[in-house]
Amino acid sequence: MGxxxxxxxxxxLFCMNTTKSGMTEVVPRLADVEVDVQGLVEAHMVALxxxxxxxxxxxxxxxxxxxxxxxxxxxxxxxxxxxxxHGVDAGVINQGLFYLAWLMDHRAxxxxxxRDRLGVTAASxxxxxxxxxxxxxxxFTRYDVHAVREHRRSIDLVRxxxxxxxxxxxxxxxxxxxxxxxxxxxRRQAVAREAAAVQGSSMAELASAVDEALLGLGDGVHxxxxxxxxAYQRLRNFACLCPxxxxxxxxxxxxxxxxxxxxxxxxxxxxxxxxxxxGDLEVQLRTLRDVERAQELFRASYAAA
Numbered sequence: 001m002g003x004x005x006x007x008x009x010x011x012x013l014f015c016m017n018t019t020k021s022g023m024t025e026v027v028p029r030l031a032d033v034e035v036d037v038q039g040l041v042e043a044h045m046v047a048l049x050x051x052x053x054x055x056x057x058x059x060x061x062x063x064x065x066x067x068x069x070x071x072x073x074x075x076x077x078x079x080x081x082x083x084x085x086h087g088v089d090a091g092v093i094n095q096g097l098f099y100l101a102w103l104m105d106h107r108a109x110x111x112x113x114x115r116d117r118l119g120v121t122a123a124s125x126x127x128x129x130x131x132x133x134x135x136x137x138x139x140f141t142r143y144d145v146h147a148v149r150e151h152r153r154s155i156d157l158v159r160x161x162x163x164x165x166x167x168x169x170x171x172x173x174x175x176x177x178x179x180x181x182x183x184x185x186x187r188r189q190a191v192a193r194e195a196a197a198v199q200g201s202s203m204a205e206l207a208s209a210v211d212e213a214l215l216g217l218g219d220g221v222h223x224x225x226x227x228x229x230x231a232y233q234r235l236r237n238f239a240c241l242c243p244x245x246x247x248x249x250x251x252x253x254x255x256x257x258x259x260x261x262x263x264x265x266x267x268x269x270x271x272x273x274x275x276x277x278x279g280d281l282e283v284q285l286r287t288l289r290d291v292e293r294a295q296e297l298f299r300a301s302y303a304a305a
Contacts, residue, residue, distance in 0.1 A: 013163050028161035028169065030138045034086040037136060037160060040168065041082065042070055048170060049134060050236030051080045054117050060102050068099050073118065075278050076224040076231045077125040078132050079103055079110055085137035093147055096133040100153055103131050136160055145174045156235055172235055175220035203244040209291045210249060214239050217302040229277035238305035239298065240277025248286045252279035253301035
């Protein structure tokens with residue numbers, strides 16, 4: 001089917017038409033079988049999850065005796081395990097954690113798989129220390145949500161629904177960043193120290209303000225450290241902050257440049273241009289006032305993720 005995706009948090013979906021009623025409710029439904037959900041997500045994994053697909057039904061060997069539904073690599077080089085359930089299944093989280101433990105013990109095997117599928121460059125950028133688990137199911141219990149918050153792993157619980165013949169809804173029910181999660185004050189201090197080393201107190205203050213603004217957009221924001229940028233992530237990246245330059249900071253957002261009134265010296269379309277991080281809209285920040293000007297763009301990118 002032609003794929004579109006939508007969020008359905010507490011919302012009902014209606015189709016506008018020209019009949020007398022004027023509106024027809026599109027009733028949500030579950031897939032007939034689990035493999036239908038898996039096939040749909042694997043075919044569109046970048047668009048739906050920001051993850052590059054590696055392999056399906058990956059066997060973990062005779063000793064471990066398991067089979068991972070999907071293996072992938074996210075935008076920041078983090079290994080990703082995706083597990084699917086048709087409806088509600090109390091075992092999906094424990095099953096995923098079982099596979100995460102296997103992955104931590106088989107980093108070289110994973111990197112070899114990345115090299116074969118995506119090339120040497122992608123394999124060299126793998127961050128094996130912080131694998132992620134994404135569980136996609138018809139629903140989760142309150143106990144599932146509590147359980148993921150007790151684990152020191154990066155886990156996303158994602159609820160799905162199908163609407164009609166061409167709509168897929170994904171809702172993040174819970175998201176925990178595990179070992180990558182640090183106290184916000186410590187993060188801001190780290191950003192400020194690095195910025196100060198480059199350009200003094202003005203850049204330190206600016207970097208701290210950007211960090212606080214992005215982290216403060218909502219619950220479930222994770223920050224992933226790379227050598228050349230910091231990614232701010234929900235299920236997918238929504239912002240990437242590059243190290244301070246001499247007189248400015250560059251932030252890349254997942255906002256379509258065509259939807260923005262571009263302003264010279266402030267916003268720039270970088271689609272098709274090479275740069276660190278992800279996103280087609282470059283925002284140039286030189287003062288705290290620029291950070292205030294960028295808030296609407298930050299929120300739009302966060303919402304899109």
